[in-house]
Amino acid sequence: MVGGGNVAIDVARAAVRLVKEPFSTSSVETGGESLQPALDAARLALRTGAEEVVMVSLESREQMPAWKGEVEEAEHEGITLENGWGPKAVLGEGGKVMGLKIRKCISVFDQDGRFNPAFSSEEKVIGCDNVILAIGQQADLSFVQQADGIEVTPRGILKIDENLMTTAPGVFAGGDVAFGPRILVEAVANGHSSARSIHTYLSGKTRKTLLSHFRIFPNWQMPRDYLRIQRQRMPVLPTNRRIGIAEVELGFDEAQGRAEGLRCLNCQVNTIFDGSKCILCNGCIDICPEHCLRLVDLVQVRGDERYESLILKRYGRAADLQPGQASAIIKNEDKCIRCGLCAQRCPTHAITMEALEQQEREVFE
Ligand SMILES: Cc1cc2nc3c(=O)[nH]c(=O)nc-3n(C[C@H](O)[C@H](O)[C@H](O)COP(=O)(O)OP(=O)(O)OC[C@H]3O[C@@H](n4cnc5c(N)ncnc54)[C@H](O)[C@@H]3O)c2cc1C
Ligand code: SF4
Ligand code: SF4
Known part of the structure; x- marks a missing residue:
């Protein structure tokens, strides 16, 4: 191998x-x-x-x-x-x-x-008497002809737009052939999305996703010592029973499943800041155990067009900002462990712990 x-x-x-x-x-x-x-x-x-x-x-x-x-x-x-x-x-x-x-x-x-x-x-x-090469995979797209109008990218995958339609109108693609080798669940998700796109394409109706909403958790707390809970070891079939297509990983029992579930960082729950309530007391920054938060002068911040337009609405052109004129709290999301301590500490309730609840309901009109 x-x-x-x-x-x-x-x-x-x-x-x-x-x-x-x-x-x-x-x-x-x-x-x-x-x-x-x-x-x-x-x-x-x-x-x-x-x-x-x-x-x-x-x-x-x-x-x-x-x-x-x-x-x-x-x-x-x-x-x-x-x-x-x-x-x-x-x-x-x-x-x-x-x-x-x-x-x-x-x-x-x-x-x-x-x-x-x-x-x-x-x-x-x-x-040895057999050599198996497993050094990468690529779709065999030799069947795609120029006349089909389906463009293949230099990476050897099909070019698709945001609706998963290829460059040939009415031809849709998803999964490994459109994104390169990934995992099964992503291919399945592409199947769902492309089905909706195909329906829109064929029926001429536009798709509308009904609004999701934020759910506020007023007393958000993570389980006690959740960072210390050890990863559960998956029970497996003994090696001498692993023959053919036998399922090797046997699954957790209820107690293990619950323990493993407690390790979830609940990344769907986020710190939402209301800048109009903030009094720049530094409390959240002080208490954050992961040092995710920093209070900075706005002149130090650079952003994309969305940031520029937000600043324009409040203060005028970002380039004209003066030191000390305004401040920002910046957050490193990758480090946040969703402990909620910043929200608990904030004296003005400028921080809430909220989750985007996806009640995705598609309607075609
Ligand atoms: C050895 C291996 C182990 C993997 N393990 C995991 C794992 O543990 N977990 C995980 O999530 N993912 C895993 N993957 C990745 C996962 O299998 C793929 O991401 C997923 O199968 C992609 O689905 P797909 O529908 O895009 O493509 P595929 O599942 O590859 O399906 C493509 C289908 O198109 C057919 N086809 C090809 N050419 C033509 C043609 N010209 N005409 C008609 N039909 C054609 C093929 O026969 C095939 O049935 C693994 C992949 C491999 C190779
Ligand atoms: S939730 Fe916890 S880790 Fe995340 S920013 Fe607030 S205090 Fe820091
Ligand atoms: S604790 Fe609240 S008021 Fe104080 S700096 Fe943080 S967000 Fe602002």
Whole structure:
């Protein structure tokens, strides 16, 4: 297996499970309990003895783009990692693969942070009878003809507009072919959006999203010690039972699910500031445990056109602002842990904790 990302890990883990079942499923069922230990032992022997999967990745273990937990599980399942190596040649004899020659990778990225692997002269051969490459995916768009009017971008994906329509009127696209490799839920969301766009396109009706509203939480508090709650470990199938398409992650029980839920940072809840109530007391800034907030002179702030027009309405041209004329509280949203302490501290109730409640109802008129 060549590759170091999540897909490579998936394929490697699938490969290690591709062992011959020693008994058919029906014989397991008819054999009942007594056969189970023998079946497990045979499966274990096949998994750990007869089959070997080696994963060769350019990156060091720490640099591998795959999720840490997936890498740990792969090792747990007996997959050998060869980190810091790149493929040089597939060796064969008589039309059959005999091995993979690999060379030492001394760095993956160049000084500018671009993917540009460099190799030393050190080489070795891994004996094998199959080589699987999992080093990236791209849609095969060879079927798209110029006459179709569907534009393909230099990234090898379909060009789409905000309604997910391609450059050919009436042809819509979503998912990996329109955005590049992503995750399933995004492809599903694109399916929903494009269905609405197609309906609008065909019916000629315009789509209106009924307004969502902000819900205010007057006494917002996060669960006690929520930052200290440890991530729950997912219960998994024992390795000797991970055969074929068996589901490996078994899911949390109720207690674990609740504990894991308590770790949620509730990012949908936000600090909403009402500038007209603020008396610049600095209270929120002082109390914020994450140092997200800063009180600054407005002359220090730069913004886009929306910011410029907001300033224009209140103070005139942003460029004409004088030091000390006005202040702003700026917030680093990435650091905010939604503790609500700033809202509790504010003496003038200028800060409220609010969530945008998406009551998305689409109407076509
Ligand atoms: C090994 C692997 C593991 C992954 N694991 C996860 C995961 O754990 N979680 C997650 O969220 N995502 C995962 N993904 C990503 C996820 O599978 C994709 O993001 C998702 O499937 C994209 O959906 P899609 O409908 O855009 O494309 P696809 O699911 O690829 O569907 C495209 C369909 O179009 C068909 N097709 C292609 N060309 C033509 C043609 N010319 N004519 C007609 N039909 C055609 C294909 O046969 C296919 O059925 C994984 C991907 C891979 C490869
Ligand atoms: S909610 Fe907590 S972390 Fe976020 S800005 Fe307010 S005090 Fe800081
Ligand atoms: S605590 Fe309230 S009044 Fe004081 S600076 Fe913050 S927002 Fe303004």
